[in-house]
Amino acid sequence: MSAPVQRLDVRGIVREFSGGAGVHGIDLAIAPGEIHAIVGLNGAGKTTLMRLVLGMLRPEAGTVSIDGVHLHDAPAALWAGVGQLVEHPLAYAELDGRSNLVVAARLHGIGRRHAGEVADRAIAEFDLARYAEVRASRLSLGNLQRVGLAAALQHEPRLVVLDEPTNALDPAGVILLREALLRRAAAGAGILVSSHHLDEVARIADRITVINAGRAIGALDPAGIDLERAFFAMLHADDLERPAA
Ligand SMILES: Nc1ncnc2c1ncn2[C@@H]1O[C@H](COP(=O)(O)OP(=O)(O)OP(=O)(O)O)[C@@H](O)[C@H]1O
Numbered sequence: 001m002s003a004p005v006q007r008l009d010v011r012g013i014v015r016e017f018s019g020g021a022g023v024h025g026i027d028l029a030i031a032p033g034e035i036h037a038i039v040g041l042n043g044a045g046k047t048t049l050m051r052l053v054l055g056m057l058r059p060e061a062g063t064v065s066i067d068g069v070h071l072h073d074a075p076a077a078l079w080a081g082v083g084q085l086v087e088h089p090l091a092y093a094e095l096d097g098r099s100n101l102v103v104a105a106r107l108h109g110i111g112r113r114h115a116g117e118v119a120d121r122a123i124a125e126f127d128l129a130r131y132a133e134v135r136a137s138r139l140s141l142g143n144l145q146r147v148g149l150a151a152a153l154q155h156e157p158r159l160v161v162l163d164e165p166t167n168a169l170d171p172a173g174v175i176l177l178r179e180a181l182l183r184r185a186a187a188g189a190g191i192l193v194s195s196h197h198l199d200e201v202a203r204i205a206d207r208i209t210v211i212n213a214g215r216a217i218g219a220l221d222p223a224g225i226d227l228e229r230a231f232f233a234m235l236h237a238d239d240l241e242r243p244a245a
Pocket of ligand 1: 043
């Protein structure tokens with residue numbers, strides 16, 4: 001029997017910056033229905049890895065496949081099945097929240113007739129009704145983040161990539177996002193998420209990969225009891241083994 005197609009399959013990906021920073025050969029796979037979290041200190045390479053996965057950065061070596069399709073062969077339609085929030089929330093400052101969502105839905109291949117309906121569902125899902133008609137430029141950071149997350153998830157992507165998505169969220173937003181991700185995973189999406197909040201990650205992730213100095217150095221057990229201690233022990237052992245360049 002052939003191996004099932006992974007939502008995301010990253011093999012030996014490398015992108016090095018001057019001074020030795022970057023990503024130095026990471027393998028990572030996400031099966032349908034799986035939530036895979038990456039954790040690491042500031043500058044470990046999480047965002048760089050996500051930018052490589054999304055084709056925003058070109059790798060020097062290694063491959064990325066989404067649903068079995070190599071990125072360099074990827075038709076535009078493949079991106080309609082991806083939802084991402086890496087760096088700034090997608091938002092046109094002069095458009096209100098709902099209009100931003102309609103534009104994002106259209107960009108992800110949702111037809112004109114359905115885009116409004118999709119946006120309205122996302123507004124309900126992220127509790128944005130009060131802000132639907134507020135210009136993006138006037139939204140608080142957290143509400144802008146909610147709009148960005150809604151835009152990343154509303155078209156029901158098969159692969160979701162989110163970089164530190166809870167950073168600007170209030171506790172209610174954190175819960176809404178958690179539920180939104182669990183629903184997508186239950187429906188078969190693969191989800192890659194980075195975070196600095198080990199406890200939050202442990203609540204939703206099936207797998208947690210630790211990134212240090214541009215490498216994947218091990219996994220944390222989401223059901224483990226003292227994730228923080230295990231995390232720092234892993235970093236410490238890796239730093240001893242491979243002193244900083
Ligand atoms: N375009 C670039 N040119 C040079 N160096 C870069 C570039 N992009 C990232 N880096 C460096 O690569 C390393 C990894 O950065 P990256 O943003 O991937 O880390 P991160 O794990 O996402 O960190 P954080 O938790 O702070 O967001 C850092 O040392 C960063 O300064």
